[in-house]
Amino acid sequence: MSIKFPEENIHLNITIEKLNNYLKELDNKVKLYEAEFKESKKYLYQNRRDMDTMEIFSNEKSISQIVNSGDLILKQKIKIESLIDTPYFARIDFKYDGEDEVEKVYIGRSAFIDSFGDMLIYDWRAPISSMYYDFELGYASYDAPLGKVEGDITLKRQFKITKSKMDYVIESALSIGDEILQRELSNTSDQRMKNIVSTIQKEQNKIIRNEKTDILVIQGVAGSGKTSIALHRVAYFLYKYREYLSAENVVVISPNKVFSDYISNVLPELGEEPIIQLDFEDIAKEQLDKSLDFERFAEQVSELLDNPDKDKIERISFKSSLEFVLLLDEYISYIDTNYFNAVDYIYNDICINKEFIRSRYNAYKKRPIFERFDKIADDIIEKIKSEKISEKIPSKGEIRKKLISMFKYNNTLGLYKEFFKYIDRESLFKFKCNNQLENCDVFPYIYLKIFIEGIEGMDDIKHVVIDEMQDYTPIQYMVIKKLYKCKKTILGDFGQCVNPYNSNSLKLLLNIFDNSEVVKLNKSYRSTYEIIKFAEQILKQDIEPIERHGELPNIIECSNLETELKQIENIIDNFNKSDYSTIGIICKTRKHVKQIYDKLRKKYEVNLLDIDSLEFKEGITISTIHMSKGLEFDEIIIPMVDSNNYETDYDRNLLYIACTRAMHKLTLTCHNKVTKILNKSFI
Numbered sequence: 001m002s003i004k005f006p007e008e009n010i011h012l013n014i015t016i017e018k019l020n021n022y023l024k025e026l027d028n029k030v031k032l033y034e035a036e037f038k039e040s041k042k043y044l045y046q047n048r049r050d051m052d053t054m055e056i057f058s059n060e061k062s063i064s065q066i067v068n069s070g071d072l073i074l075k076q077k078i079k080i081e082s083l084i085d086t087p088y089f090a091r092i093d094f095k096y097d098g099e100d101e102v103e104k105v106y107i108g109r110s111a112f113i114d115s116f117g118d119m120l121i122y123d124w125r126a127p128i129s130s131m132y133y134d135f136e137l138g139y140a141s142y143d144a145p146l147g148k149v150e151g152d153i154t155l156k157r158q159f160k161i162t163k164s165k166m167d168y169v170i171e172s173a174l175s176i177g178d179e180i181l182q183r184e185l186s187n188t189s190d191q192r193m194k195n196i197v198s199t200i201q202k203e204q205n206k207i208i209r210n211e212k213t214d215i216l217v218i219q220g221v222a223g224s225g226k227t228s229i230a231l232h233r234v235a236y237f238l239y240k241y242r243e244y245l246s247a248e249n250v251v252v253i254s255p256n257k258v259f260s261d262y263i264s265n266v267l268p269e270l271g272e273e274p275i276i277q278l279d280f281e282d283i284a285k286e287q288l289d290k291s292l293d294f295e296r297f298a299e300q301v302s303e304l305l306d307n308p309d310k311d312k313i314e315r316i317s318f319k320s321s322l323e324f325v326l327l328l329d330e331y332i333s334y335i336d337t338n339y340f341n342a343v344d345y346i347y348n349d350i351c352i353n354k355e356f357i358r359s360r361y362n363a364y365k366k367r368p369i370f371e372r373f374d375k376i377a378d379d380i381i382e383k384i385k386s387e388k389i390s391e392k393i394p395s396k397g398e399i400r401k402k403l404i405s406m407f408k409y410n411n412t413l414g415l416y417k418e419f420f421k422y423i424d425r426e427s428l429f430k431f432k433c434n435n436q437l438e439n440c441d442v443f444p445y446i447y448l449k450i451f452i453e454g455i456e457g458m459d460d461i462k463h464v465v466i467d468e469m470q471d472y473t474p475i476q477y478m479v480i481k482k483l484y485k486c487k488k489t490i491l492g493d494f495g496q497c498v499n500p501y502n503s504n505s506l507k508l509l510l511n512i513f514d515n516s517e518v519v520k521l522n523k524s525y526r527s528t529y530e531i532i533k534f535a536e537q538i539l540k541q542d543i544e545p546i547e548r549h550g551e552l553p554n555i556i557e558c559s560n561l562e563t564e565l566k567q568i569e570n571i572i573d574n575f576n577k578s579d580y581s582t583i584g585i586i587c588k589t590r591k592h593v594k595q596i597y598d599k600l601r602k603k604y605e606v607n608l609l610d611i612d613s614l615e616f617k618e619g620i621t622i623s624t625i626h627m628s629k630g631l632e633f634d635e636i637i638i639p640m641v642d643s644n645n646y647e648t649d650y651d652r653n654l655l656y657i658a659c660t661r662a663m664h665k666l667t668l669t670c671h672n673k674v675t676k677i678l679n680k681s682f683i
């Protein structure tokens, strides 16, 4: 209850009452639909035998219309129930230029219009709400559908309302008061990522509402809110273009299933349907022939961390370069010109000369080669008919078979293997085992397949979000460009690369997406000031921390593994007594994970995050750094930060990623000599 602003308590009570009344109306409507549904079903059941097909069809159609309308009401109900819990989080009073009256604008997660048609709550995505994020007291403006609207903000308040009760009200002259942001960031972590509508910062709001570009690239330091912003941006588009954009038109490509699970709640919290979530492995499975197995990315990383095989590293590095893409493009153009040997097509008394076939082949240059054979077959049939060459017309399949035989290979795999002969580097292709493709061959193979066999277009997808952009290779991006010809939001941090042999860089990415706009974020929201200052020194990056203070990170040096494990247990015991809800134990390799997990599981309930894991849970989690990407924990332990484990620049990246998963507390342990990367003067 806010004593300082009694009028806000009154307003809240009135709003809740109106919402409750509306909820009752919806409840009644649901009951009516239920009754109508039962009645229609009963009628159909009892009279079906006497109905003709048309009557049955029309009855079934009307039942499905009742279900759809009922569904809409139920969705509306969920929205109103959520508004009853937290109707709004902010208010601005806006005086339009040239008018005396001031409009009170209450802003919430979704809009609510009362029975008199008054807008009691504005959706945070409405044009007028943008002023809350963008302006302080005084002059303000927003872009309405009919043009720019100008005026003055005369009052700005922020609210914390839970379970229909006012926790507090803050009156602030600034954009979004630091006080509320601090409070939000000090909370303990959740099992799932939360929405940030009430504290979106001005620079973040600009990104969310940026519609000037088709491809937006967000490079931001760890914890700068990239993932949150990308999801809020999707919610914004779903709201603004709701007539022709819905959740099934949006895809988020994320690093793994655990991360997908972690972010899965944000859009439903914002009143939107969950969107399609994929990782590159899903894309590979969809595009590869079922018979072709492939090595998983996490398997590749983990194998190389345990055993850095020089030859394999050479294969991966080469296929992760732009040079490789250029060579593959050159090869594709070579195939196009040289591997189709047109000969006369002979069938009974028919002869279609090779010049005609070659000219049709060239005419369809923009299409995949096997697709061209379909078109040429159609053209041959048309020619036979129109020029009355013969009465007996061969089947399309028969012609196609002959055309394929004029092409040097009848499948992409043969051509892909031959590519390495073409570039005179045969040693750079190797099956892992039993015809299993190495991970680094998967996307080059798909890229070639697109030109040879073609792929199913993803024309229904209108927006793609790609998270952790730093870990994908140029050839993966080339495939994405071919698959999804729609708008894209691409985000990540080139300081957090877990793919050590990838030569990708922001410059290279912008080269691939040459019509993109790039925005950079260097303010970090996740971790305390102390943790960010610590992490900043590991990577020598400029990060702007939030002034939220906590304990200094701690490095504990032990004399042997046993004492190190004991120390880790002590930290877990303290965590169990604290208010924190998540602690992550993050190791460099799967071998380290196993070693520690085997010990800890005897005493604690520990969630092991591995490549097949599907969800992120509260409590104690153990994982590799690679698997922890994008996640956050109240507290982090990084074991075995010994000099033999962390020594290269790549290890620096890994340590930076691990440290920046921590929101409030960070401890690093070792049992030999602590790595030189962690200079003692850090803390």
Ligand SMILES: Nc1ncnc2c1ncn2[C@@H]1O[C@H](COP(=O)(O)OP(=O)(O)OP(=O)(O)O)[C@@H](O)[C@H]1O
Residues within 6 Å of the ligand: 181, 184, 185, 194, 196, 199, 200, 201, 204, 220, 221, 222, 223, 224, 225, 226, 227, 228, 229, 492, 493, 496, 525, 526, 629, 630, 631, 632, 660
């Ligand atoms: N404006 C904001 N208000 C409140 N919390 C915020 C805001 N911006 C970011 N955060 C919080 O900061 C944390 C980090 O956000 P997010 O995971 O989106 O960052 P990121 O840049 O994707 O991080 P990383 O690259 O390290 O994975 C989250 O807990 C998020 O809720």
